[in-house]
Amino acid sequence: MLHRALILILALAPFSTAMAAAIDFRLGSEMAEVIYKTQDADFGYGGADIGLGILLNDEDDLLATGSILVSGSNEGNVRGLHFGVGAKIFAGILDFPSPVDNQTGASLAIGAQVRYVFPGKMPMAILLEGFAAPDVTSLSDFKGTQEIRLAVELEITPSARAYIGYRKLEVELSDGLLPRNEEYEVDDKAHVGVRFSF
Numbered sequence: 001m002l003h004r005a006l007i008l009i010l011a012l013a014p015f016s017t018a019m020a021a022a023i024d025f026r027l028g029s030e031m032a033e034v035i036y037k038t039q040d041a042d043f044g045y046g047g048a049d050i051g052l053g054i055l056l057n058d059e060d061d062l063l064a065t066g067s068i069l070v071s072g073s074n075e076g077n078v079r080g081l082h083f084g085v086g087a088k089i090f091a092g093i094l095d096f097p098s099p100v101d102n103q104t105g106a107s108l109a110i111g112a113q114v115r116y117v118f119p120g121k122m123p124m125a126i127l128l129e130g131f132a133a134p135d136v137t138s139l140s141d142f143k144g145t146q147e148i149r150l151a152v153e154l155e156i157t158p159s160a161r162a163y164i165g166y167r168k169l170e171v172e173l174s175d176g177l178l179p180r181n182e183e184y185e186v187d188d189k190a191h192v193g194v195r196f197s198f
Contacts, residue, residue, distance in 0.1 A: 028191035030058040063092035084113040105142030109133035125153040144172035161195040
């Protein structure tokens with residue numbers, strides 16, 4: 001099923017001469033995700049990173065994601081520090097055992113990213129990003145979505161990057177489905193990943 005998701009992402013990807021592209025593969029003990037990313041230099045002052053992804057987990061949950069992140073570099077003494085702001089759409093199906101119905105829905109989240117690049121012959125970076133969607137920007141069974149991710153990246157070559165990280169991705173569902181004040185965890189584990197640019 002993951003190869004079908006990759007084919008779908010590539011078919012939907014907006015190719016143009018103004019865009020650089022990358023494929024991001026992310027694996028955890030209970031999760032797999034593939035993201036197609038482009039960088040549009042014509043968008044705004046510093047350009048924008050645009051991503052389309054598919055996430056699967058061992059609970060048979062399926063989430064599609066679409067994101068846009070506009071970032072810039074610090075002009076002060078800390079040149080390796082980068083800040084970004086953007087939006088992310090989560091949409092999909094959360095699989096529940098019978099007799100509970102599967103939950104479907106979507107959320108539009110806003111968020112931010114902070115990334116610091118340590119200079120060197122083989123540059124390393126640390127990244128922290130988070131996105132949140134309230135009930136008002138969520139549809140159907142989804143009543144909100146929160147994602148926070150921390151990662152350490154190592155640039156192997158200019159076109160290949162490896163990383164290890166941790167992500168917590170939760171979806172708030174309709175009242176009464178889960179115990180009070182609990183949210184459904186789509187991902188709450190460490191992961192490793194590679195990103196190939198072309």
